[in-house]
Amino acid sequence: MKSVPLTAYPRTATRRAGAKKLRETGRVPAVIYGRTITPQNLEIKSKDLEDLVHHAASENILLNLTVESDQRPTRLALVQEIQHHPLSGKPLHIDLHEIKEDEKVTVQVPVEAIGEAAGVKAGGILEHVLFKLKVRCLPKDLPATINVDVSHLEIGKAVHIGEVTPPPGCQILGDKHISVLAVAAPITEEQEAALVAAATETTAADVEMIKEKKEEGEEGAAPAKPGEKAPAKGAAAPVKGAAPAKPGEKAPAAAAAAPAAEKKPAGKK
Numbered sequence: 001m002k003s004v005p006l007t008a009y010p011r012t013a014t015r016r017a018g019a020k021k022l023r024e025t026g027r028v029p030a031v032i033y034g035r036t037i038t039p040q041n042l043e044i045k046s047k048d049l050e051d052l053v054h055h056a057a058s059e060n061i062l063l064n065l066t067v068e069s070d071q072r073p074t075r076l077a078l079v080q081e082i083q084h085h086p087l088s089g090k091p092l093h094i095d096l097h098e099i100k101e102d103e104k105v106t107v108q109v110p111v112e113a114i115g116e117a118a119g120v121k122a123g124g125i126l127e128h129v130l131f132k133l134k135v136r137c138l139p140k141d142l143p144a145t146i147n148v149d150v151s152h153l154e155i156g157k158a159v160h161i162g163e164v165t166p167p168p169g170c171q172i173l174g175d176k177h178i179s180v181l182a183v184a185a186p187i188t189e190e191q192e193a194a195l196v197a198a199a200t201e202t203t204a205a206d207v208e209m210i211k212e213k214k215e216e217g218e219e220g221a222a223p224a225k226p227g228e229k230a231p232a233k234g235a236a237a238p239v240k241g242a243a244p245a246k247p248g249e250k251a252p253a254a255a256a257a258a259p260a261a262e263k264k265p266a267g268k269k
Contacts, residue, residue, distance in 0.1 A: 001142040003064040003076065006052060008032075010069065011041040019093075028091050032065070032077060034098030042067065042096075049091050053082065057144035058110050065096065076101060076139060099139055106173070108132040109143055111180060115151030119183030124155040130180045133161065134173040141169030150181055158182035 011029060013022055019029045026046050033039040052061060061079040080095040099105055110132055120126050133146055148164055162176025187195075 001060075001062045001140065001144065003062045003139075004052060004056075005064045005066070006044065006048060007066045007068065008042040008044050010067065011043040014041055023092070028094060030094040030096060032075070032096040032098055035103075037098055040067075044094065046091065049082075049094065053091065060107055060109060060142060060144060062139055062142060063096065065098075078105060078107070078139065078142075101139060104136055104138055105142070106134060106136045107142065109135045110145050112145050112147050113150045113181055114147045115149050117150045117153040117183050119153050119155035119157065122155060123186045124183040125186060126150065126153075127182045127184050128180075129158070129182055130161075130178070133164065133180070135166070135170050136173055137167075137170040141167065143167040143170060146172075148181055150183075153181070153183045155183050155185050 008030060009027075011022070013019060013029075022029055022043055023046070027043045028046050028049050030042040030044050031039055032042055053059065059079055059082055063075075063077045063079065065075045065077045066073065067075065075098050077096040077098045080097045082091050082095075083093040084090065085092055097105075111128070111130060113126065113128070117124070117126050135143070135146070137143075146164065146167065148159055150159065153159065158179040159181045160176060161172060161174045161178050161180055164172055164180060166172045
């Protein structure tokens with residue numbers, strides 16, 4: 001991969017408020033680190049960074065970095081990560097990894113399918129199992145993408161990591177038996193109907209369960225009248241006909257409130 005020139009500037013604002021003001025002036029906060037250097041805070045012009053990303057095939061970009069007022073004229077750096085705004089997509093922060101020309105690096109490289117699979121022509125669906133592959137190589141051999149020919153793939157077949165031809169000077173890492181690209185059989189109308197029915201049954205079962213729990217919680221509870229509090233669970237129900245207690249007096253007990261049974265005179269039947 002050919003290195004791309006980029007100019008950066010030393011950065012003093014490190015807190016969130018400082019980074020926000022920095023973006024308002026048209027610059028993006030950055031940091032550069034490496035195995036043999038102390039991390040350094042930098043800032044890059046937003047326009048330069050947006051142009052860099054726009055013309056790159058991926059975010060794996062090799063930079064010929066120039067830092068203003070730095071003792072070293074240039075540095076070789078790899079774009080490690082670019083954080084984007086979730087709505088506008090504009091760069092918010094960039095991490096740079098300083099490397100050496102003779103130092104091998106390990107990066108994630110995007111995978112692109114080349115050609116139209118035979119299984120797709122027969123009605124199958126091409127599936128990307130892995131969108132990126134881990135590659136180890138020297139900076140000069142770093143590929144922007146890894147192209148995989150899928151024209152020979154039939155329905156039910158797949159290309160595994162061990163079957164991908166690595167770019168010159170590169171080593172592809174990972175389990176060789178893991179699929180990268182595959183062609184799946186199309187879903188029939190019966191299968192689609194079965195999936196819809198299963199989803200409907202699951203939803204109905206969830207609704208029924210919620211309904212049962214609600215009914216269990218409300219069972220036996222008398223509805224409270226407007227302005228009255230519902231009686232506590234286990235509390236005795238008020239005695240019918242009992243006079244309400246006066247302020248400051250305790251309510252009569254349930255047993256005392258009930259009128260005593262009349263006794264019949266002795267000797268009378």
